[in-house]
Amino acid sequence: xxxxxxxxxxxxxxxxxxxxxxxxxxxxxxxxxxxxxxxxxxxxxxxxxxxxxxxxxxxxxxxxxxxxxxxxxxxxxxxxxxxxxxxxxxxxxxxxxxxxxxxxxxxxxxxxxxxxxxxxxx
Amino acid sequence: xxxxxxxxxxxxxxxxxxxxxxxxxxxxxxxxxxxxxxxxxxxxxxxxxxxxxxxxxxxxxxxxxxxxxxxxxxxxxxxxxxxxxxxxxxxxxxxxxxxxxxxxxxxxxxxxxxxxxxxxxx
Numbered sequence: 001x002x003x004x005x006x007x008x009x010x011x012x013x014x015x016x017x018x019x020x021x022x023x024x025x026x027x028x029x030x031x032x033x034x035x036x037x038x039x040x041x042x043x044x045x046x047x048x049x050x051x052x053x054x055x056x057x058x059x060x061x062x063x064x065x066x067x068x069x070x071x072x073x074x075x076x077x078x079x080x081x082x083x084x085x086x087x088x089x090x091x092x093x094x095x096x097x098x099x100x101x102x103x104x105x106x107x108x109x110x111x112x113x114x115x116x117x118x119x120x121x122x
Numbered sequence: 123x124x125x126x127x128x129x130x131x132x133x134x135x136x137x138x139x140x141x142x143x144x145x146x147x148x149x150x151x152x153x154x155x156x157x158x159x160x161x162x163x164x165x166x167x168x169x170x171x172x173x174x175x176x177x178x179x180x181x182x183x184x185x186x187x188x189x190x191x192x193x194x195x196x197x198x199x200x201x202x203x204x205x206x207x208x209x210x211x212x213x214x215x216x217x218x219x220x221x222x223x224x225x226x227x228x229x230x231x232x233x234x235x236x237x238x239x240x241x242x243x244x
Binding site: 024065106107 | 139146188220
């Protein structure tokens with residue numbers, strides 16, 4: 001914990017930035033798949049439907065920058081690169097899986113509400 | 123629950139859409155403030171630093187469409203409009219507050235990791 005007196009509005013803004021990063025759907029899916037163990041780029045590509053090569057590259061880079069994912073290159077021929085969660089990344093899997101469980105359980109209720117809303121406002 | 127045989131890839135995609143919607147930082151903040159009780163538009167504007175009139179309008183509209191927020195207009199002069207969480211919206215506050223607590227607790231670790239990464243790649 002920092003001992004400096006924080007500005008609550010700055011706090012709120014910074015918190016929003018963190019949530020925007022980790023609430024991104026590709027981030028949630030990559031963290032979810034890495035929670036099962038280290039994976040290679042192509043393994044993640046296969047496991048996550050609809051993700052593009054570029055989007056997976058950007059998502060992994062963002063996660064490395066945030067300190068949530070570690071990239072390890074092994075000096076084999078051809079070189080092998082693994083991606084795995086750091087301890088910080090592992091600590092995120094609990095909150096994210098709660099959110100994913102909620103989304104999965106309530107998806108049909110949300111879609112039903114959307115159909116009613118779109119019918120009313122059409 | 124639907125009885126049709128679901129395609130797991132479609133499921134995963136639909137789940138991603140729900141997470142993208144509810145993982146948006148303004149959505150998280152609006153749901154967080156509404157968890158304390160019904161609020162008016164201007165009250166939310168004051169409570170959420172940095173949100174624009176247009177972004178609050180869009181966020182509330184999205185939450186109404188998803189069935190998470192109820193808008194009630196009272197026939198007073200001038201008319202009064204309240205926004206409050208539905209039962210579905212209330213059920214989201216648990217998972218979201220876990221995520222917000224994680225973001226708040228780990229924000230300084232994330233920012234430290236970003237400084238190291240940006241220094242290494244500069």
